[in-house]
Amino acid sequence: MELLSKSASELASMLVKKEISSVELTKAQLDNIDKLNPKINSYLTVTHELALSQAKQVDDQRAKGESLPALAGVPIAVKDNLATIGIATTAGSKILQGWVPPYDATVVKKILANKMPILGKTNLDEFAMGSSTENSAYGPSLNPWDLTRTPGGSGGGSSSAVASMQAPLAIGSDTGGSIRFPAAVTGTVGVKPTYGAVSRYGLIALGSSLDQVGPVTRNVMDAAMLQDAIAGHDPMDATSLPESLGSMTEAAKNDSVKGLRIGIIKELTGEGFQKGVSEKFNEALEVLVAAGAEIVEVSCPSFQYAIAAYYLIQPAEASSNLARFDSVRFGLRVMPEGAATVEKVMSATREAGFGPEVKRRIILGTYALSSGYYDAYYGSAQKVRTLIQADLAKAFEKADVLVSPTAPTTAFKLGEKQEDPLAMYLNDIATIPANLAGIPGMSLPVGLAKEDNLPVGAQFLAPAREDARLYKVGAVLEKLLEAKWSKKMMDFAPELKVN
Amino acid sequence: MVQKDDGLRSRAEGELMAKDQLMDYQKALEAYEVVIGLEVHVELNTNTKMFCGCANVFGDEPNTNVCPNCLGFPGAMPAVNGKAIENSIKIGLALDCQIAATGRFARKNYFYPDLAKNFQTSQYDEPIAFEGKIDIEVPSGKVFTVEIERAHMEEDAGKLTHVGGSTGRIQGAEYSLVDFNRAGVPLVEIVTKPIYGAGDEAPELAAAYVRSIREIVKNLGVSDARMERGNVRCDANVSIRPKGEAKLGTRTETKNVNSLRSIERAVKYEIQRQAHLLSQGVAIIQETRHWHEDRGATSSGRPKSDADDYRYFPEPDLVPIKPSKEWIEQIRATLPEKPAVRRKRLMELWGFSELEFRDVVNSDLLDEIDETVKAGAKPQAARKWWTGELARIANSENKDINELAITPLQVAQIAELVESGKLTDRLAREVLTGVLAGEGDPAAIIAARGLEVVSDDGALLAAIDKVLAEQPDVLEKIREGKLQAAGAVIGAVMKAMSGSADAARVRELVIQRATEG
Numbered sequence A: 001m002e003l004l005s006k007s008a009s010e011l012a013s014m015l016v017k018k019e020i021s022s023v024e025l026t027k028a029q030l031d032n033i034d035k036l037n038p039k040i041n042s043y044l045t046v047t048h049e050l051a052l053s054q055a056k057q058v059d060d061q062r063a064k065g066e067s068l069p070a071l072a073g074v075p076i077a078v079k080d081n082l083a084t085i086g087i088a089t090t091a092g093s094k095i096l097q098g099w100v101p102p103y104d105a106t107v108v109k110k111i112l113a114n115k116m117p118i119l120g121k122t123n124l125d126e127f128a129m130g131s132s133t134e135n136s137a138y139g140p141s142l143n144p145w146d147l148t149r150t151p152g153g154s155g156g157g158s159s160s161a162v163a164s165m166q167a168p169l170a171i172g173s174d175t176g177g178s179i180r181f182p183a184a185v186t187g188t189v190g191v192k193p194t195y196g197a198v199s200r201y202g203l204i205a206l207g208s209s210l211d212q213v214g215p216v217t218r219n220v221m222d223a224a225m226l227q228d229a230i231a232g233h234d235p236m237d238a239t240s241l242p243e244s245l246g247s248m249t250e251a252a253k254n255d256s257v258k259g260l261r262i263g264i265i266k267e268l269t270g271e272g273f274q275k276g277v278s279e280k281f282n283e284a285l286e287v288l289v290a291a292g293a294e295i296v297e298v299s300c301p302s303f304q305y306a307i308a309a310y311y312l313i314q315p316a317e318a319s320s321n322l323a324r325f326d327s328v329r330f331g332l333r334v335m336p337e338g339a340a341t342v343e344k345v346m347s348a349t350r351e352a353g354f355g356p357e358v359k360r361r362i363i364l365g366t367y368a369l370s371s372g373y374y375d376a377y378y379g380s381a382q383k384v385r386t387l388i389q390a391d392l393a394k395a396f397e398k399a400d401v402l403v404s405p406t407a408p409t410t411a412f413k414l415g416e417k418q419e420d421p422l423a424m425y426l427n428d429i430a431t432i433p434a435n436l437a438g439i440p441g442m443s444l445p446v447g448l449a450k451e452d453n454l455p456v457g458a459q460f461l462a463p464a465r466e467d468a469r470l471y472k473v474g475a476v477l478e479k480l481l482e483a484k485w486s487k488k489m490m491d492f493a494p495e496l497k498v499n
Numbered sequence B: 001m002v003q004k005d006d007g008l009r010s011r012a013e014g015e016l017m018a019k020d021q022l023m024d025y026q027k028a029l030e031a032y033e034v035v036i037g038l039e040v041h042v043e044l045n046t047n048t049k050m051f052c053g054c055a056n057v058f059g060d061e062p063n064t065n066v067c068p069n070c071l072g073f074p075g076a077m078p079a080v081n082g083k084a085i086e087n088s089i090k091i092g093l094a095l096d097c098q099i100a101a102t103g104r105f106a107r108k109n110y111f112y113p114d115l116a117k118n119f120q121t122s123q124y125d126e127p128i129a130f131e132g133k134i135d136i137e138v139p140s141g142k143v144f145t146v147e148i149e150r151a152h153m154e155e156d157a158g159k160l161t162h163v164g165g166s167t168g169r170i171q172g173a174e175y176s177l178v179d180f181n182r183a184g185v186p187l188v189e190i191v192t193k194p195i196y197g198a199g200d201e202a203p204e205l206a207a208a209y210v211r212s213i214r215e216i217v218k219n220l221g222v223s224d225a226r227m228e229r230g231n232v233r234c235d236a237n238v239s240i241r242p243k244g245e246a247k248l249g250t251r252t253e254t255k256n257v258n259s260l261r262s263i264e265r266a267v268k269y270e271i272q273r274q275a276h277l278l279s280q281g282v283a284i285i286q287e288t289r290h291w292h293e294d295r296g297a298t299s300s301g302r303p304k305s306d307a308d309d310y311r312y313f314p315e316p317d318l319v320p321i322k323p324s325k326e327w328i329e330q331i332r333a334t335l336p337e338k339p340a341v342r343r344k345r346l347m348e349l350w351g352f353s354e355l356e357f358r359d360v361v362n363s364d365l366l367d368e369i370d371e372t373v374k375a376g377a378k379p380q381a382a383r384k385w386w387t388g389e390l391a392r393i394a395n396s397e398n399k400d401i402n403e404l405a406i407t408p409l410q411v412a413q414i415a416e417l418v419e420s421g422k423l424t425d426r427l428a429r430e431v432l433t434g435v436l437a438g439e440g441d442p443a444a445i446i447a448a449r450g451l452e453v454v455s456d457d458g459a460l461l462a463a464i465d466k467v468l469a470e471q472p473d474v475l476e477k478i479r480e481g482k483l484q485a486a487g488a489v490i491g492a493v494m495k496a497m498s499g500s501a502d503a504a505r506v507r508e509l510v511i512q513r514a515t516e517g
């Protein structure tokens, strides 16, 4: 167990020193998955043989003295909305049950090129639509801190896997907070890079103009190393940034916040936030101030329209992105009763294959794009996007990074918000603006809320392409908090009883 | 937009096949003013598809030129083919269009089994080229300036084959097959503004316009421009209104018009059909109609309204295209001569009369004759073959002349053989038949069928002597100087030689033989 709670960077250095082999590490990791996953449901598919054969290959290469990438041999979990050759890829939906892609997502290719054994594919809300994994067609994942609660969503599979030592690292995707919210409620680190920093090719699209792939880890350095491994221009993704954003690993070695201007977003503090969340957030700020950072207050008034805009743009894009699930070329095919026409087969398949939240958003999005409504809905939402970008640009004149709690509350109970989609949507209030503006955001654990002993996350935001700033401030805050607590965040976690 | 079958809307077959009544064409034109609008799709001949690296080839085994992208697999993303953009700009420039500083792709959303993503990546409010014009000459010699509204890029859909059922259409079919080789092939859609004032020449103008577009894209080298393969496809919008009426009539959009002849016929048909309905006080339904070449009629497709909702929105997976001014000017500098300039040059080069030349243009034979001349034929010979025998065959087979299975080189070879006296006109026609039947090149057919002209006078003289001996009265007349009497002998000799003799030589020998003896 001690081995598995080590960070990816520690494991990487043990591998280099040959204190452990990748096969041993991967085997131990798989054993823990076999023990925990039946209860926690982090993984939809566990790829035992593939992971071990990849591990063996790395070990062989290392034995021969070949030069290997930094994370070579460190196993990883991949969210099940990224295409993987030969491994079932479901996006948490029945409509893709058993679908095995004939191609790898670019991120997956990079993971393989970095010689990281793939442990399996992690659970998510169907097509990443949700904040709790309760919309997964394959049942929710549980929060290792309290098995009656959500590990967040949509990437609750990845966050719960990393938080319960079923993987040292995981890949997530973030459309409105799907990396950062799960990280916040599981005491892990989650980063949504700048839009375009990581290729989307092979990511099953939710909202194409919002989606971004990123790391889920147990500390800042691990996230930095993983972002470095997966980032970079990809000619297969036209929206991928042409330029490199520099080394996040280098940024994560930073040890000072002296003179750093930290902007507190007025609209994302105070009312509406759980007391224990605000307390831990403020403590973290005090720690930063004590270390020489400067706190300024900034205002982003158009954030009040962010959720409304988001729930027009994202469903609109999703309604179009999900049109391809029609049973003609791949995936589920359901034959209707009576004489089948192609139209009836498509309808029957989509009726049976999509869950209620997906249908709700397809309807929302179809409506928002309809002629006569387009300007009022989709058009206005795009204008809000521009306003939010303008607000942020102004805020970044006063501050180097912005900060807020990642989410208004700690992990909520499974079932608590399932009947109230609007309450579920409000959960993303702090995370959505980053997606609308295309800027990077990091959620970092800042302690446990007094009233429920559950993890609280602070979210840092930086201007587009300035991802390094997140790692610089994150690394320092993490170190200061660990010094203050004299332990790591995960050491607070209760012992997992899964029988 | 990509051509759609109306199969998803259920319509009774009987209704589709209802026979229309038509008003006499001249009467229709006396009462109504015709307005037409043309949408021409040009398939580009780039090596690869519009948004992926798959080969853009016609006629390959179905579903072999496909990838996750053009199959619309989850997670796949488009990457724009730069050559397709360059070619689209070429077309825009050749049509005197302005080229957009920023062109954006949009998604056009509709479900259809040949559309892999169930949306078509197209251009909507920001086309690559807009506001152009082109002068079109109709058979009467009159020139119309057709204004181009826009030329935009989009991707083609896959190809459906409906199996079972009687109509070859989706309804009634047992099952349908879909070939995605064509899915994602780059298209440029060229849309005209409404064309007024063509009167009774509207059908000819429509055909001449499409001919010009075809000529342009072919000369630009951006498309194979073969209508029979669907490289150039036309949708014809037709509306009519009573003369003097300011309000435009309701239009129909006739699809599936894929030859120049059909375009002319379809427009004429729609004018007559609509005129009959209006004269009976029946309103025209705004709809798409299908052209049936065999019946020479259009039939009702699906109702279409301006409210047809494709939920267009900007394609979030692509960034806007921003062609630089320098690049556009570079492309402009590479454009070939304009059709009007080329025509003038060729007319002078070939020495055709104005009438002959107009006949060539109107018969859509400019390229064929140009290539035949380039292959070595004399211009007049090339013209005679194409506008004569080949036109006659195409007409009798109800085909476009460009669809005939003969190349300009083969025509040039035949013309050359006639020129050198190796083939008679009659033999040449037989060789032509062989070529059209796919028996090979002229030389091979001549060898296989033994068609070469008999130039051995010995065989001829033997035949002549035999015929003269059988017809002593004719021999007498020739000897008396009545040379026209030789005709009967020549005919009989030619028959005896199974046509493989040069008639002029036979005549020469007949007279020589008769006067000798």
Ligand SMILES: [Zn+2]
Pocket (backbone or CB within 6 Å): B049, B052, B053, B054, B065, B066, B067, B068, B069, B070, B071, B184
């Ligand atoms: Zn392809």
